[in-house]
Amino acid sequence: MEGFKRHLIACSALLLLASAWSDQPVRSKAPQEAVEAWKDLRFGMFIHWGPVALTGHEIGWSRGSQTPIEEYDNLYKRFNPKNFDADEWVRVAKAAGMKYMVLTTKHHDGFCLWPSEYTDYDIGETPFKRDVVGELAEACRKGGIGFGTYYSVCDWWHPLYPKGGRAGSEDKPAGDMDKYIEYLQNQTAELIKNYGPLTTMWFDVPRDVKARHNEPTLEMMRKLQPNLVVNNRAYYDENVADYETPEQNLGIFNNKRPWETCMTIARQWAWKPNDPVKSLEQCLHGLIFSIGGDGNFLFNVGPNALGEIEPEQVARLKEMGEWISNYADGIHATRGGPFKPSGWGASTHKGKAIYLFIARWPANGIHTLPMTGKILKAENLSGKEATLKQTANGYELSVPAEDRDPIATVVKLTVDAPAGSIEPMDMGSVTGSLTFRKPSTASSVRWNQHDFQGPHQAFDDNPGSHWVPSGKQEEWLAVDLEKPQTVDRIKILQYAAYLKELSLQYEQDGEWKTIFSADEVTGDLEKPFSPVTAQKFRLLLKDGHTHLSEFQLYRNVP
Known part of the structure; x- marks a missing residue:
C-alpha cells in the first residue's frame, strides 16, 4: 500500500486547486467544435481488459461472485500478457474501419493498466511491468486513430472508496468519499498529462458521487485539456456531460444531444472462452442504426490473458471493415x-x-x-x-x-x-404490425434511461433496439392501438432473455384478461390465438429478465 500512502502527500496541490474552483460550479462542456470532431469519428473500439482475463469471467462484477475477492485481488501477480502488441490492436481496429479506441484503464476492480504514481495496484507490479496505456496511446497516434481512456468512478478495491465487497454491496470501515475523490482527481490528471491529448474521458458507475465531488474534477480536466470530450457517467448531471451512453442498446434518433452506443461483439465485456460472436449482420446493423440515429458506435472486444484479441473477433471485425470500405462516404463524418x-x-x-x-x-x-x-x-x-x-x-x-x-x-x-x-421524418412500417409506433407504457425502465431503453423501443420494427425493464419480480409492457382492433397473432423478439412466465393480456372494462400464458420463455416467441378485439394489450412478465426488442400484434384472419 505504499503507493496509496504516496498519493495522500502528492495530491495536496491538486486538492488546493480543486478547492479554489469549487465555489464556481462547473456548467461548461467541451467546445462545440471538439464535440463535432468526436462525432465525425462515428465508429470506435472499446477494450475491456485486465488480470480478470485469467479467469474468463466478467471484469469487476465477478469479484466476490465467480471469483473470491482475495483471489481476484491477487490475479495481478500472475498477469503476464506476453503477446500484447499495441500496434496489432490498432491494425485490427483500422481494418474494421474504426477511427478511435477507448481502453479500460481502471475498471470497478481498481486495477490500473498504467504505472500510476498514486497506487501500487497497477501494471508495474505485475510480471509484465510494461505500460499498457502508454504503448497503446503511442500506437494509436502512429496509426492515426484517436485514443480515449475509460476510468471507473467507483473502485471496490480502494480502501477509501466507501463501498466494497461483491459489486459494492458492503460498506468499508475506512471509506471516505472526499479523500477518494482526491485519488480520482490525481489519476485522471495523470492520464491526461501522460497520455493525452485524449479523444475522450469515459467515466462509469458514479455511485454515491455528488456534484461537489466531480465538478472540480471536470474543471481540472478541462483546464489540462480544453477540448476534452467527457461522457455522462462522471456523475448524473447532463449539464456537464458532452454525450450520453446507451449500453448494449441502440439509441433513438437524437440530433440535439450527442450520444454513443457501447455494445459487445460477443456476450461478455471481458474475455470469455468460446463466447459466441455476433453475426456480421448484427454487427453492421449496430453501426448503421447508431449513426443513422446521429450517434457513435463503440464496439467492444475483450482480449485474452496473453494480450490477444480472439481470432474469431478479429475475423468479424475485418469483415465489417471490408463492407464499410464500400460505403465509407456514408459512414464517417456524416x-x-x-x-x-x-x-x-x-x-x-x-x-x-x-x-x-x-x-x-x-x-x-x-x-x-x-x-x-x-x-x-x-x-x-x-x-x-x-x-x-x-x-x-x-x-x-x-x-x-x-x-x-x-x-x-x-x-x-x-x-x-x-x-x-431537411426536417427529420419517420418512415413507415415494414412488418405491418398493428403496434408500430403506437403509444406505449411500461412498469419500469432500467436506470430510468427512457430515451434509450424505454417501452417505445419495442414498437419500432427494429430488432436491434430494446425495452429493458429494471428487473423487478413482475414487469409489464402495454400498448394502446388507439382504437379497438382484432388481433390473432403475436410475435415477440428478445435478447438475453429468461422469463419464468409470460402472459398476453387485453383490457376489458378496466380489467386485464389473459389470452394465453407461456412458461420458461428464453427467446423469441410467435404464436397464433383465437381472435380478440380490444384497444389495449400488454405483456405480463414474471420472474426473469429480458431485453425485449419487439412486441408485435397482427390480424391474419379477415
Missing part, C-alpha cells in the same frame, strides 16, 4: 437522418447527399420516402439499378432483388439543398 431509423433501416447525410441504408423491404418491394424537397438523383451503391418515382406522398424507391445487399442496400440520394436543412 450526421444522422433525415429519414429516422426503424425497421426499414437508417439514413445519414453529408453536404447535399443522403445515404439510405435499407435493411428490410416491404412486401411490395417499394419504400415511400415522405419528403417534399427535390431529389435530383438516386444511385444504388450496392448494385446497378435503383428506380425513383415522385408521387403525391413523396418518392417511391425500388431496387431489384438481385441488386440488393443482404446486409443493407445503400442508395445515395442527391438533393438540391444541404441535407442537414
